[in-house]
Amino acid sequence: MTNSTLAQLLDPAITPRLVVKVGSALLVGKDGEPRREWLTALVAELAAARARGQDVIVVSSGAIALGARRLGLAKGGRGSLADAQAAAAVGQIALAGLWAELLAGHGLTAAQVLLTLDDLEERRRWLNVTATLGTLLARGAVPVINENDTVATEEIRFGDNDRLAARVGQAAGASAVLLLSDIDGLYDRDPRLPGATRIPVVRRVTPEIRAMATGGSSSGLGSGGMTSKLQAAEIAGLAGMALAIIDGQPVAPVGEALASGRGTLFMARPRKGARKAWLGGKLRVRGSVHVDEGAAAALARGSSLLAAGVTRVEGSFVRGDAVSVVGPGGDVLGRGLCEYDAGECARLIGRHSREHEEILGYAPRSALVHRDQLVLI
Structure with missing residues (x-):
């Protein structure tokens, strides 16, 4: 991807395979229930991408938030590791069912894939993931991927789905990664400060760019702030993928971001061989x-x-x-x-x-x- 416009994310000639990451705060309301109207509109956008000839992979958070409501757990299910794992076990069923139902409304088949850090850090398991994703996409399915929070402990966690999305994009040979966030891109300082300016295009993540990141997510539901998104951008860039951050809050957020031109696009770097891309993206x-x-x-x-x-x-x-x-x-x-x-x-x-x-x-x-x-x- 050599041009610096968000619109290229929807061009199947330039982006034949797209990873879309959806965060917890976008998918689950503060009442712990799924935001069905919003998700229905997003699925329609994903179905339109498929109709244009693009492969689509979804990386979806939300299992812990959904499960916490059903189990009556405090702090959104994140009060302890045991709470989070229990919430994920219940919520993942609901999350997978939601995606399967809405995708089926467009004649699309959802495929659930749960991953831990080791699945993408160990070379043999990485190759297994690559083969599975390739087969699913070749058969027309839409993989819906999440971290396997039911079994993942602190030592084997990605910790956020931003970096997971970039690693999945590597494994699947994607062209670009689209992060739907609670902010419309990277700003040169805390966006709540006067004079903060959004950076529309980043050609490379430098120390100066890293210094612009803030650690926290404004939603309180997710685990990935701007720092994790920059790490995801670095992983994507090394694999020859572009990465974009857009505001996921509007209904039909992809169309809204492209119509307004609001977002931050991190340009791809020259694609390396598969083994070197895997090495460059290793988190451990x-x-x-x-x-x-x-x-x-x-x-x-x-x-x-x-x-x-x-x-x-x-x-x-x-x-x-x-x-x-x-x-x-x-x-x-x-x-x-x-x-x-x-x-x-x-x-x-x-x-x-x-x-x-x-x-x-x-x-x-x-x-x-x-x-x-x-x-x-």
Whole structure:
């Protein structure tokens, strides 16, 4: 997607496969009941996209909010992990049934897919998700995806559906991700402040762009604020997908956003190979390797990471684990699969490759992180 207009999200020639993320506060009212009129209008928009020839994947929050009402749980079901898991177990049935009913009204088949973080972090399980989504879309179904909150604990959670939507888009080979939010895009400061200006197009998420984000969601029902949306945009960009944030509150929100031109579009970056896109989008890393300026410059030229340029190693990891590569200024330069465990890396810090065999007692590998297993961010 090279043009910077939201309208391209509805062009099947440019966006043949679209992921649409719907947050809890949009789908569920403050009374804990689904906002049927709003959702009916949104489903009509999704059906129109299908009729234009676009594949559509829905990432839908709302299970915990719906289940909390039915179980009489306080704090929207988020008072404890046990409450949230119980609410999700009840609410997911209601949520799936709602989507299935409304999509069926347009002759479309809904398919429920529940995921945990490990399903998209572990390579083999990632490939299984990719295959399943591909089959569902080829058969004309509309996958409706949510985090599996009934079994997910803090250690294996995405924590928000913004990043889940971007990872699902990667797995499905989507062209773009559309986040329906309670705000109409990214602002240069807190949008409640005088003079706040919406940023219509972001070509790359830089430290300056990250500084514009605020952590909280104004709704109080969801878990994803602007910070999670920027993280989703980074994941999407690395996979060659555009990502847009629009105000999801109006009835028929997609049409409203396109008619008004209001939203923020994060442009796609050049698409990487599937394995490197998966690496770049990984949310869980086991440690970090800090490098000096010379190594950072070499990485930018496409080189592998050698131990001679490493200044510090953090974390506990084994060979094959994902690690962050951190530059001298503290910025994460990339992620890669390390060829050594953390203890070996620590012993090799700053040492030339010709010294490795004597230090380790075995023939060394060609690099600490090989360029084929490394993606720059």
